[in-house]
Amino acid sequence: MTRTVAAQTVVVGAGPVGSLLALLLARRGHQVIVYESRPDPRRLPAPPGRSINLTLAERGWHALRAVDADAAVHEICVPLYGRMIHSPYGACAFQPYTSRHDAIYSASRTELTDLLLEMVRAHPAVRIHFDHRCLEPDFAGRRLHLLGPGGVTTTVAARHVFAADGAWSTVRRGLLRAHGGSFFQRLSPMLYRELRVPRSGLTGDLARREALHLWPRGQCMLVGFPNLDGSATVSVFMPLTGEESFAALTTPPELTRFLLSECPDLLAASPALVEDFFARPPSLLVSSSCRPWIHEDWLALVGDAAHALVPFLGQGLNAGFEDCTVLLECIEESGGDWHAALRRYEQDRTANCETVIQLAEQHYDELAVRARDPLFRVRKWLEDRAYRLDPDRFVPLYTMVAFSRRPYTEVRCRQARQEEMLDRLMKHPAIRAREVGGHVDALIRDELAQLAG
Amino acid sequence: MTRTVAAQTVVVGAGPVGSLLALLLARRGHQVIVYESRPDPRRLPAPPGRSINLTLAERGWHALRAVDADAAVHEICVPLYGRMIHSPYGACAFQPYTSRHDAIYSASRTELTDLLLEMVRAHPAVRIHFDHRCLEPDFAGRRLHLLGPGGVTTTVAARHVFAADGAWSTVRRGLLRAHGGSFFQRLSPMLYRELRVPRSGLTGDLARREALHLWPRGQCMLVGFPNLDGSATVSVFMPLTGEESFAALTTPPELTRFLLSECPDLLAASPALVEDFFARPPSLLVSSSCRPWIHEDWLALVGDAAHALVPFLGQGLNAGFEDCTVLLECIEESGGDWHAALRRYEQDRTANCETVIQLAEQHYDELAVRARDPLFRVRKWLEDRAYRLDPDRFVPLYTMVAFSRRPYTEVRCRQARQEEMLDRLMKHPAIRAREVGGHVDALIRDELAQLAG
Ligand SMILES: Cc1cc2nc3c(=O)[nH]c(=O)nc-3n(C[C@H](O)[C@H](O)[C@H](O)COP(=O)(O)OP(=O)(O)OC[C@H]3O[C@@H](n4cnc5c(N)ncnc54)[C@H](O)[C@@H]3O)c2cc1C
Ligand SMILES: Cc1cc2nc3c(=O)[nH]c(=O)nc-3n(C[C@H](O)[C@H](O)[C@H](O)COP(=O)(O)OP(=O)(O)OC[C@H]3O[C@@H](n4cnc5c(N)ncnc54)[C@H](O)[C@@H]3O)c2cc1C
Numbered sequence: 002m003t004r005t006v007a008a009q010t011v012v013v014g015a016g017p018v019g020s021l022l023a024l025l026l027a028r029r030g031h032q033v034i035v036y037e038s039r040p041d042p043r044r045l046p047a048p049p050g051r052s053i054n055l056t057l058a059e060r061g062w063h064a065l066r067a068v069d070a071d072a073a074v075h076e077i078c079v080p081l082y083g084r085m086i087h088s089p090y091g092a093c094a095f096q097p098y099t100s101r102h103d104a105i106y107s108a109s110r111t112e113l114t115d116l117l118l119e120m121v122r123a124h125p126a127v128r129i130h131f132d133h134r135c136l137e138p139d140f141a142g143r144r145l146h147l148l149g150p151g152g153v154t155t156t157v158a159a160r161h162v163f164a165a166d167g168a169w170s171t172v173r174r175g176l177l178r179a180h181g182g183s184f185f186q187r188l189s190p191m192l193y194r195e196l197r198v199p200r201s202g203l204t205g206d207l208a209r210r211e212a213l214h215l216w217p218r219g220q221c222m223l224v225g226f227p228n229l230d231g232s233a234t235v236s237v238f239m240p241l242t243g244e245e246s247f248a249a250l251t252t253p254p255e256l257t258r259f260l261l262s263e264c265p266d267l268l269a270a271s272p273a274l275v276e277d278f279f280a281r282p283p284s285l286l287v288s289s290s291c292r293p294w295i296h297e298d299w300l301a302l303v304g305d306a307a308h309a310l311v312p313f314l315g316q317g318l319n320a321g322f323e324d325c326t327v328l329l330e331c332i333e334e335s336g337g338d339w340h341a342a343l344r345r346y347e348q349d350r351t352a353n354c355e356t357v358i359q360l361a362e363q364h365y366d367e368l369a370v371r372a373r374d375p376l377f378r379v380r381k382w383l384e385d386r387a388y389r390l391d392p393d394r395f396v397p398l399y400t401m402v403a404f405s406r407r408p409y410t411e412v413r414c415r416q417a418r419q420e421e422m423l424d425r426l427m428k429h430p431a432i433r434a435r436e437v438g439g440h441v442d443a444l445i446r447d448e449l450a451q452l453a454g
Numbered sequence: 455m456t457r458t459v460a461a462q463t464v465v466v467g468a469g470p471v472g473s474l475l476a477l478l479l480a481r482r483g484h485q486v487i488v489y490e491s492r493p494d495p496r497r498l499p500a501p502p503g504r505s506i507n508l509t510l511a512e513r514g515w516h517a518l519r520a521v522d523a524d525a526a527v528h529e530i531c532v533p534l535y536g537r538m539i540h541s542p543y544g545a546c547a548f549q550p551y552t553s554r555h556d557a558i559y560s561a562s563r564t565e566l567t568d569l570l571l572e573m574v575r576a577h578p579a580v581r582i583h584f585d586h587r588c589l590e591p592d593f594a595g596r597r598l599h600l601l602g603p604g605g606v607t608t609t610v611a612a613r614h615v616f617a618a619d620g621a622w623s624t625v626r627r628g629l630l631r632a633h634g635g636s637f638f639q640r641l642s643p644m645l646y647r648e649l650r651v652p653r654s655g656l657t658g659d660l661a662r663r664e665a666l667h668l669w670p671r672g673q674c675m676l677v678g679f680p681n682l683d684g685s686a687t688v689s690v691f692m693p694l695t696g697e698e699s700f701a702a703l704t705t706p707p708e709l710t711r712f713l714l715s716e717c718p719d720l721l722a723a724s725p726a727l728v729e730d731f732f733a734r735p736p737s738l739l740v741s742s743s744c745r746p747w748i749h750e751d752w753l754a755l756v757g758d759a760a761h762a763l764v765p766f767l768g769q770g771l772n773a774g775f776e777d778c779t780v781l782l783e784c785i786e787e788s789g790g791d792w793h794a795a796l797r798r799y800e801q802d803r804t805a806n807c808e809t810v811i812q813l814a815e816q817h818y819d820e821l822a823v824r825a826r827d828p829l830f831r832v833r834k835w836l837e838d839r840a841y842r843l844d845p846d847r848f849v850p851l852y853t854m855v856a857f858s859r860r861p862y863t864e865v866r867c868r869q870a871r872q873e874e875m876l877d878r879l880m881k882h883p884a885i886r887a888r889e890v891g892g893h894v895d896a897l898i899r900d901e902l903a904q905l906a907g
Contacts, residue, residue: 040493046587046601134499148499169734178729186732188694188701241641241694241738248641276631279639281622282738285694289732 003154008034011145011159013135013172015039017110018304018321019165020117024068025329026163027126034157035127036147038134038166042115053195054226054234055113056081056105056213056315058403064322067329073116078106079227085212086372091266093206099397100385103404105315107213107226109234135166137175143299161339162300163328165321168287170306182292189286189311191221191238191365192247196277200231202270207233215368216264220245222369223264235267236312237278238369247283286311288358294347298339301346303328308354313364314402320357323406324350349408356409360402376427379435383426383445384419390442391449395419422448456607461487464598464612466588466625468492470563471757471774472618473570477521478782479616480579487610488580489600491587491619495568506648507679507687508566509534509558509666509768511856517775520782526569531559532680538665539825544719546659552850553838556857558768560666560679562687588619590628596752614792615753616781618774621740623759635745642739642764644674644691644818645700649730653684655723660686668821669717673698675822676717688720689765690731691822700736739764741811747800751792754799756781761807766817767855773810776859777803802861809862813855829880832888836879836898837872843895844902848872875901 012023015037023033057065057078065071082104083097098105121127133147133155145162147155164172177184198207207214207225214225214233221239228234240246250256253275260268260275268274289309295301304321328346335342371377387395396405398419401412426432426448431440465476468490476486510518510531518524535557536550551558574580586600586608598615600608617625630637651660660667660678667678667686674692681687693699703709706728713721713728721727742762748754757774781799788795824830840848849858851872854865879885879901884893 038499040498044585044603045493046491046585046603046605132497132499150497150499152499171733174729174733178726183705184732185705187704188736190695190701192694241645242643248643251640252636252638273631276627279637279742280624280627282740283641285735287735 003156005156005158006034008032008157008159010034010161011036011157011163013145013162013164014166014170014304014306015114015118015121015129015131016165016167016304017114017117017318018325019163020114020121021064021068021070021322022163022165022303022325022328023121023127023129024070024117024124025064025325027124028068029329029333031126033127034159035121035129036133036135036145036157037129037131039131041131042111042118044131052197052228052234053110054107054228054236055110055318056107056226058105058315058319060316060319060323060406062106063406064326067326068120070117070120073120074108074113075106077112077116077229078108079210079229080104080106081213081227082211083213084372085206085209085214087206087214087216087264087266089218089263089265095209095212096381099400099404100389103400104211105213105403107228109228112229135164135171137171137178138162138296138300140175140179140296140299159299161298164300164302164306165304166306168289168305168309170302172300173291173302173306176293176296176300176302177291179296180293184289184291186287186289186309187362189288189362190240191311192241192283192285193239194237194247194278194281194283196235196237196271196274198225198233198235198267198271198274203231203233204270205266207266207270215372216267217369217372218245218263219370219373221263222365223267224368225267235274238365239283241283250278253279288362290351290355290358292347292351294351295343298343301328301343307350308358310358310361311365312361313368314357314361314399316357316361316402319403320354320409324354353409356413357402360398360409360413379432380423380427383423383432386442387419387422387445387449390445394449394452395422418452422452456609458609458611459487461485461610461612463487463614464489464610464616466598466615466617467619467623467757467759468567468571468574468582468584469618469620469757470567470570470771471778472616473567473574474517474521474523474775475616475618475756475778475781476574476580476582477523477570477577478517478778480577481521482782482786484579486580487612488574488582489586489588489598490582490584492584494584495564495571497584505650505681505687506563507560507681507689508563508771509560509679511558511768511772513769513772513776513779513859515559516859517779520779521573523570523573526573527561527566528559530565530569530682531561532663532682533557533559534666534680535664536666537825538659538662538667540659540667540669540717540719542671542716542718548662548665549834552853552857553842556853557664558666558856560681562681565682588617588624590624590631591615591749591753593628593632593749593752612752614751617753617755617759618757619759621742621758621762623755625753626744626755626759629746629749629753629755630744632749633746637742637744639740639742639762640815642741642815643693644764645694645736645738646692647690647700647731647734647736649688649690649724649727651678651686651688651720651724651727656684656686657723658719660719660723668825669720670822670825671698671716672823672826674716675818676720677821678720688727691818692736694736703731706732741815743804743808743811745800745804747804748796751796754781754796760803761811763811763814764818765814766821767810767814767852769810769814769855773807773862777807806862809866810855813851813862813866832885833876833880836876836885836894839895840872840875840898840902843898847902847905848875871905875905 210227216223310317331342331346663680669676763770784795784799
């Protein structure tokens with residue numbers, strides 16, 4: 002059975018990015034239809050204990066403000082002002098993100114998605130259809146085919162299509178098949194498993210809810226996010242095979258031994274971790290990107306469909322939300338020339354997103370390896386000092402990424418120059434000797450003067 | 455919201471094993487309720503191009519016959535009489551499973567599950583509830599809690615519970631938490647991706663529908679299954695990282711180069727493989743088992759919930775179906791003493807399933823590594839010869855596993871003795887010289903005479 006529908010603007014996928022984009026478009030007067038392959042979440046039992054946490058930063062908030070969702074989203078977030086580094090011996094050190102009290106915001110992915118879905122449902126200009134899977138588009142005919150319940154196919158003649166169908170996008174596959182183009186997909190050697198630590202287990206430094214908790218162990222890493230209800234979600238990142246790996250932990254006693262040696266504080270907080278660890282398979286992480294992102298004036302990719310990032314910089318969704326803001330700006334400024342608008346969007350975003358994909362991959366090293374190094378702490382201190390002395394000239398990488406909306410390409414250029422400056426300073430005898438005071442400030446000021454603005 | 459239900463027998467999970475067990479129990483006069491966490495498949499769009507193939511062998515058929523499902527299942531199967539080995543240079547060699555024309559049967563997992571579900575729905579003594587997720591059971595209170603749509607919880611006071619909730623079983627987690635017990639879970643270093651080759655691409659040896667197609671490449675392996683509609687499903691098994699791995703294949707040109715050097719016939723059959731390869735993440739494979747499998751006379755695990763196998767021997771589901779037949783025999787023979795019945799079931803199946811888990815892991819080597827070795831072909835020939843000369847004394851491993859219902863523990867014992875016999879024969883000068891004829895038969899007969907029956 003087949004039915005045909007005419008539609009102005011279609012959004013494929015009602016993840017956070019598809020929902021946000023539908024709201025943005027609707028506010029600018031577009032009639033929007035959203036097709037989502039999953040069933041309506043209100044009709045389903047709650048997902049099995051799985052709570053993936055996200056952190057929202059400035060790029061995300063900027064987009065949420067544009068649809069007046071920021072206040073509601075704020076209600077479901079926990080602000081995090083820095084990282085709490087846990088040593089294997091139980092000692093903890095808190096590193097604030099900035100000296101200006103900047104925070105990123107931790108939320109449950111499901112709660113965030115459900116909240117945006119509610120707003121989509123409530124908007125009179127948007128209609129949403131669940132249980133509809135979009136197939137590879139018919140680019141020549143400018144039609145979408147959607148497979149609905151009971152095998153019914155809906156054909157949609159859409160004026161414009163925005164594909165927010167996630168990292169394993171079907172629309173992207175069709176686009177690549179139609180255009181050739183280029184594409185890469187890098188599977189990360191690191192996989193992850195999510196564990197939940199109940200509120201009752203969180204005592205001492207573990208109970209500090211204003212921090213992202215980090216157990217940096219080189220080959221592997223654990224990251225803890227506080228939840229709204231007082232519990233915490235801990236992500237375990239590890240390779241699949243090798244000495245410290247998911248495949249090497251095959252029984253509860255082996256896992257207990259590992260936790261005892263690497264994060265005894267966590268094991269003490271929740272002995273039930275041991276059964277939970279084995280409850281689900283670990284999940285893969287992927288970086289991916291492609292070109293083109295668009296087809297003429299008809300179709301564009303947004304969010305994970307266009308660029309998947311590993312989560313080590315917490316920017317995947319933030320970058321996806323930024324796609325939406327940039328896309329709407331391009332449409333606004335193009336005065337009705339949609340092809341020009343989509344071309345501008347593609348040009349702006351491809352370079353920026355390919356950059357943040359790399360920055361995210363590199364950041365594993367900062368979190369899991371360098372965070373343990375005392376010299377790295379000196380470097381962090383220098384960074385912070387330089388930022389305080391001249392915040393126009395020097396802004397630490399993470400600050401630019403998380404607390405500004407500076408284009409990622411610009412972030413990387415500045416970062417390269419700043420790293421060279423830090424390399425020079427780290428070689429200086431006074432700093433090697435860890436002298437701190439006016440003398441060091443003078444050295445930093447000298448370097449800052451040489452750094453192009 | 456909570457509601458409470460009294461029920462005689464509950465089956466958790468409507469995968470193939472849960473459905474088959476519900477039918478078996480209903481035929482013996484039990485009133486059965488099945489709870490399944492997924493939505494009713496009739497209400498969903500077809501799954502995204504993913505067609506996982508299964509092979510059914512004698513243990514599976516035996517169970518299907520017991521519920522008169524064999525004829526209907528036969529209709530959706532393709533019989534496979536042996537392996538077609540594809541060399542990197544395009545040459546192919548067919549190896550029949552036995553000289554007696556035995557076959558295994560390839561089916562789509564979805565079609566098989568849907569067919570059994572239809573039978574379950576049609577049976578007056580079984581009721582099935584979709585969208586109901588079972589939580590960890592309350593063993594003391596002998597109750598199940600099920601989370602339904604809209605957050606409604608149903609509490610069931612069941613007389614007996616059979617948990618067929620798959621390899622990541624929630625009921626098993628609860629059982630282990632309640633009892634301690636022992637448990638292992640080995641993640642395989644090999645992952646897999648499924649590709650579809652259209653009928654039009656299958657020419658020459660690739661079109662031979664009576665064979666399982668095999669591209670044994672040591673570090674990795676491809677396996678092709680013919681489908682009912684004339685297409686084929688190809689599974690690519692590879693490690694995540696390393697030289698030949700999923701992580702090493704990051705772009706379409708890299709993949710094309712790999713396919714050209716390892717299986718040019720397949721690439722020629724379907725250039726679209728390249729886009730499809732990247733369409734979904736690879737999936738993990740796992741072996742797992744636990745003890746206990748039962749709680750008093752109240753609850754037992756069946757199928758993947760009790761024992762997950764890697765697919766290299768094609769026995770996961772066959773073993774799960776065999777659980778059901780054995781379980782029903784134990785219930786039948788216990789004259790109403792359910793605790794005795796479940797204890798017997800556990801005792802019989804734990805040892806057998808732990809054995810087949812190991813046999814399945816070892817079989818990768820036979821398929822992917824040894825299949826390429828000319829000496830191994832001599833060994834296979836000897837095996838076949840011995841089987842023909844005295845089928846009571848000597849039965850090749852795969853024949854015992856796939857074409858008999860001999861307990862797996864017995865299979866392994868016989869196999870050990872048979873391997874020793876083959877080792878001795880392979881050292882014999884006549885066989886090293888690859889002489890074939892009456893002389894070799896006499897040698898084999900001598901050895902057979904020494905092999906305990
Ligand atoms: C472990 C982990 C941690 C992360 N942490 C962070 C973080 O801290 N900060 C951050 O910013 N980002 C983070 N991310 C990234 C973030 O989760 C993603 O960037 C974000 O979910 C992407 O949103 P999306 O809407 O583009 O895609 P998705 O969330 O994947 O949504 C896609 C939607 O499309 C639907 N769909 C798919 N195919 C079809 C089809 N054919 N037809 C119709 N519908 C379809 C899907 O069902 C889904 O609802 C993390 C990711 C992971 C894995
Ligand atoms: C790549 C691959 C190839 C394979 N090839 C073969 C082969 O050739 N031959 C063979 O015999 N076997 C094969 N197997 C193994 C086979 O697929 C499994 O053994 C079989 O699917 C197990 O059936 P099951 O019903 O026990 O579990 P599943 O098929 O996993 O079904 C479990 C069911 O329980 C439901 N469920 C889960 N949790 C809950 C809960 N909490 N509450 C309610 N319901 C729940 C699930 O939704 C699902 O429907 C293969 C497996 C793989 C991965």
